Amino acid sequence: MNRQLIQKAAEDILRSKKTIAFTGAGISVESGIPDFRSAEGLWQKYDPEEYAHIHAFYSDPDKVWLMLKDMFTLVMTAKPNPAHIGLAELEQMGLLSTVITQNVDGLHQAAGSKNVIEFHGSHRTLSCLKCSTTLDGASLKIEDLPARCPRCSSLLKPDVVFFGEPIPPKAQTYSFRESKSCGTVLVIGTSAVVYPAASIPIMAKEEGATIIEINMEPTPLTGQISDYLITGSAGKIIPAIVEEVRRQR
Numbered sequence: 001m002n003r004q005l006i007q008k009a010a011e012d013i014l015r016s017k018k019t020i021a022f023t024g025a026g027i028s029v030e031s032g033i034p035d036f037r038s039a040e041g042l043w044q045k046y047d048p049e050e051y052a053h054i055h056a057f058y059s060d061p062d063k064v065w066l067m068l069k070d071m072f073t074l075v076m077t078a079k080p081n082p083a084h085i086g087l088a089e090l091e092q093m094g095l096l097s098t099v100i101t102q103n104v105d106g107l108h109q110a111a112g113s114k115n116v117i118e119f120h121g122s123h124r125t126l127s128c129l130k131c132s133t134t135l136d137g138a139s140l141k142i143e144d145l146p147a148r149c150p151r152c153s154s155l156l157k158p159d160v161v162f163f164g165e166p167i168p169p170k171a172q173t174y175s176f177r178e179s180k181s182c183g184t185v186l187v188i189g190t191s192a193v194v195y196p197a198a199s200i201p202i203m204a205k206e207e208g209a210t211i212i213e214i215n216m217e218p219t220p221l222t223g224q225i226s227d228y229l230i231t232g233s234a235g236k237i238i239p240a241i242v243e244e245v246r247r248q249r
């Protein structure tokens with residue numbers, strides 16, 4: 001782990017007018033949830049066009065529910081890891097204003113983060129496609145899936161944003177506002193290839209923010225948008241940054 005960059009990140013956070021975090025699946029890998037595009041990622045097992053597009057869900061829901069059951073089990077059993085906990089600590093210290101996450105696992109909230117925007121929705125609740133009744137996923141067991149609406153018996157869909165679906169308007173508006181008014185963005189565990197989510201660090205950069213990338217490998221942001229990349233696992237780097245912030249404070 002690059003100690004100089006850890007120190008630099010702590011300095012950037014301490015002097016920033018406002019710091020936000022933008023997270024992707026990589027931050028939850030150490031909680032046991034595979035990411036999407038790495039070698040063991042979910043998209044190696046399930047073709048996103050066949051399983052993660054809203055048209056696939058409508059045309060063959062039982063098939064898509066095969067993937068959703070996998071995701072459901074992973075999400076409902078996963079626990080926050082030191083990276084999620086470190087971000088919650090930064091928020092408690094008044095040094096992180098918002099987490100904008102592409103993840104649907106609810107682990108930032110479980111770690112104690114209060115201000116979390118779920119840009120791609122959440123796997124923790126499901127809604128009826130017909131009467132919009134919403135269910136808490138914790139009330140269901142894997143053998144109940146695919147579940148039907150208790151009110152009208154129509155099909156339930158997890159409240160995650162499928163490809164081909166719009167981003168929840170409030171999440172998008174609030175995220176764009178945060179990205180345009182912050183001084184520093186911690187971009188953690190995302191391949192930054194899916195839009196409009198990936199425009200968040202780009203918009204922040206255009207407004208003069210410092211972009212700090214934390215990833216196992218470079219991404220399209222590296223060298224273009226990011227001021228620097230701290231290479232390594234989020235579960236180690238985030239706690240090291242928090243410890244350095246405490247030391248420098």
Ligand code: APR
Nearest residue numbers: 024025026029035036037102189190191194215216233234
């Ligand atoms: N620490 C830091 N980074 C990690 C770790 C780790 N322990 N493990 C993996 N990564 C990095 C990978 O190198 C990769 O750059 O996390 C990134 C994960 O990228 P993706 O799998 O593409 O996930 P993400 O960027 O969140 O995908 C965006 O695409 O499929 C859609 O809706 C889905 O929200 C998702 C979106």
